[in-house]
Amino acid sequence: MSEPPGAAVSLAEAPPTPTDIPSKPAAAQRVQPLRRPGRWIVTAVVLVLVAQILHGLVTNPFYQWDRFRYWFLRPTVLDGLLVTLEVAALSAVLGLLGGILLALGRLSGSPVLRAVSWTYTWLFRSVPLIVVLIFLYNFSALYKTLSLGVPFGPAFVTFDESKLATDMTIAVIGLTLNEAAYAAEVVRGGILSVDQGQHEAAAALGLPKGYQFRRIVFPQALRSITPNYVNQLIGLIKSTSLVFYVSLLDIFGTVQSMSSTYPGDVVPLLMVATVWYLILTSAVSVVQFYVERYHARGATRTLPPTPLQKARAGLASLRDRLRREAAV
Numbered sequence: 001m002s003e004p005p006g007a008a009v010s011l012a013e014a015p016p017t018p019t020d021i022p023s024k025p026a027a028a029q030r031v032q033p034l035r036r037p038g039r040w041i042v043t044a045v046v047l048v049l050v051a052q053i054l055h056g057l058v059t060n061p062f063y064q065w066d067r068f069r070y071w072f073l074r075p076t077v078l079d080g081l082l083v084t085l086e087v088a089a090l091s092a093v094l095g096l097l098g099g100i101l102l103a104l105g106r107l108s109g110s111p112v113l114r115a116v117s118w119t120y121t122w123l124f125r126s127v128p129l130i131v132v133l134i135f136l137y138n139f140s141a142l143y144k145t146l147s148l149g150v151p152f153g154p155a156f157v158t159f160d161e162s163k164l165a166t167d168m169t170i171a172v173i174g175l176t177l178n179e180a181a182y183a184a185e186v187v188r189g190g191i192l193s194v195d196q197g198q199h200e201a202a203a204a205l206g207l208p209k210g211y212q213f214r215r216i217v218f219p220q221a222l223r224s225i226t227p228n229y230v231n232q233l234i235g236l237i238k239s240t241s242l243v244f245y246v247s248l249l250d251i252f253g254t255v256q257s258m259s260s261t262y263p264g265d266v267v268p269l270l271m272v273a274t275v276w277y278l279i280l281t282s283a284v285s286v287v288q289f290y291v292e293r294y295h296a297r298g299a300t301r302t303l304p305p306t307p308l309q310k311a312r313a314g315l316a317s318l319r320d321r322l323r324r325e326a327a328v
Helices: 037-059 065-072 075-106 111-126 129-137 167-193 196-204 209-246 251-261 263-295 307-327
Strands: 145-149 155-160
Touching: 065 263, 075 111, 075 167, 075 209, 075 251, 075 263, 111 167, 129 167, 129 209, 167 209, 196 209, 209 251, 209 263, 251 263
Parallel strands: none
Antiparallel strands: 145 155
């Protein structure tokens, strides 16, 4: 039986299979990246805005950068900076200790401790810090003397409150009282973030409660406490500017008083305070990074790279890319 004309297809005329098509070498095959025009447009707009801001900062004579350089390292400004550091350091340490005690009180089995801790936290988180500082500054009007003795009985030792309450003392106490209320919630949240199985395992071993907290619970809670409390610490450094209202000349108080003496240098003096606050908060952020990295050991497979390691990796990646482009 004969085939109809054009029905038969010879092997030589068959269409080529994918395996018959010659493929390019792997080195010649280039993967084209996905085009993202919107990202490039937004990046260009942001770069233009940043360039305009920097250009304005450098060229605008209103900032008076020569006067900024004059005031930046003046002994008066450095004395105010030292007061800021002292108040912030003392308040941070005492506030954290007070926050730990308040957090333990909130988690205690005693209803009295829970109620007192909750009331303290509620009160000092509700009242503005400036009100607390001004109230303490006028505390001697309410209680002229303080005494130690039998409760509701005779006093053994009496103190003159006006002599004890120096400007530094009032500032540290006010910031500590306020900071402890916020630190209590940070610490309590960190403790609650620890897996319940850790508590049960420690209790099953018969370990004392204090040892469980110091060696098992609190070290794990620090992974959650550290970033949150460092944010509080940065806020505390900025809150030290309020001690100016209790007659303590920190860096902001020094700048404020000098600007009233030199009214033509108001902007340079404000820029001096701004830059010093940026330096202090940046230093705290660097410490935060390394503390978080330290406590991340054992919790993550690989530790986050340091800025130096990121720079080295970026340079190595750039060299590899240039080498590949040169080879092509």
